[in-house]
Amino acid sequence: MNTNKENRIDEILNSLDGCTQATAPDFFYTRLKARMEKEVAPAARTSWMLRPAYAFAGMAIILLINVLAVFNQPGTEDNTATSEVDTFQSLASEYRLNEGNSSISMYNLNQDK
Amino acid sequence: MTEFELIQGLRNGDESAFRYLVDTYQNRVFNTAMGIVQNAEDAEDVAQEVFIQVFRSIGSFKAESKLSTWIYRITTTRSLDLLRSRKSKKRFGFIQRLLGEDNEPTQDIPDFNHPGVELDRKENAARLFKVIGKLPENQKIAFTLHKLEDLSYQEVSEVMQTTVAAVESLMHRAKQNLRKLLEKELE
Numbered sequence: 001m002n003t004n005k006e007n008r009i010d011e012i013l014n015s016l017d018g019c020t021q022a023t024a025p026d027f028f029y030t031r032l033k034a035r036m037e038k039e040v041a042p043a044a045r046t047s048w049m050l051r052p053a054y055a056f057a058g059m060a061i062i063l064l065i066n067v068l069a070v071f072n073q074p075g076t077e078d079n080t081a082t083s084e085v086d087t088f089q090s091l092a093s094e095y096r097l098n099e100g101n102s103s104i105s106m107y108n109l110n111q112d113k
Numbered sequence: 114m115t116e117f118e119l120i121q122g123l124r125n126g127d128e129s130a131f132r133y134l135v136d137t138y139q140n141r142v143f144n145t146a147m148g149i150v151q152n153a154e155d156a157e158d159v160a161q162e163v164f165i166q167v168f169r170s171i172g173s174f175k176a177e178s179k180l181s182t183w184i185y186r187i188t189t190t191r192s193l194d195l196l197r198s199r200k201s202k203k204r205f206g207f208i209q210r211l212l213g214e215d216n217e218p219t220q221d222i223p224d225f226n227h228p229g230v231e232l233d234r235k236e237n238a239a240r241l242f243k244v245i246g247k248l249p250e251n252q253k254i255a256f257t258l259h260k261l262e263d264l265s266y267q268e269v270s271e272v273m274q275t276t277v278a279a280v281e282s283l284m285h286r287a288k289q290n291l292r293k294l295l296e297k298e299l300e
Binding site: 022023031036 | 132135136139140141142143144147153156157160161164165168227228229230231234237238240241260261262288291292295296299
């Protein structure tokens, strides 16, 4: 390497000697505080979801969706019908409505007419 | 205000203590960040992040080292994080251009001029900063803290949590690498 080049490199390497400290820009503290407040604010903003009115409305919507989902399930009606017949049959046998009492009830019904 | 009083004040959420901390350290933090990220706006961004982190995690500061050492450590870490995110953005931009999603031309980063450099040395300093940017992270940190912040090898070793001998070695390698890079630059 020639001496000129070496001197040039040394010159560049020493260019930071005596360099003074860069100072932070004006109003640094003001901007820093503004940023800190801004970073805290979003957490407060999300709290609207926790207000009772919104919370209850949300719960009501979820409940409504669930109720609709239960009643709109395919095959629900058939199952209900079968279970209703089973219940009536078991009640009838329990109270012996299929035997002698049934004629009384039929008689009474006919009398009402 | 002593360092102990300052730490106690910060732990109690005292705003005057925080103001004192910022006033005392803002130039050191800004200057260090500036040397590493080589951009005034980014350096201010890093400096703000540093003080926010100091404010939030002062409770976990065990005072095993000086407050200034801890702040320098946060500053260098944050600055390196910014450089890494800048690099990944650059890579992502490159991939986007390859895929033809972004047709904007790439902008070359202009030469960095440190405001504290004397006028007649500005051109040389800009060249030096350009090659400092190509150094490995730990060499970059050691060189910046020593040359720009005027920290002793002992202080640098405390910030970097290493030995003085390791810092000496880092500085030696940094100078060697800078010399090689400048040789290429001047060809």
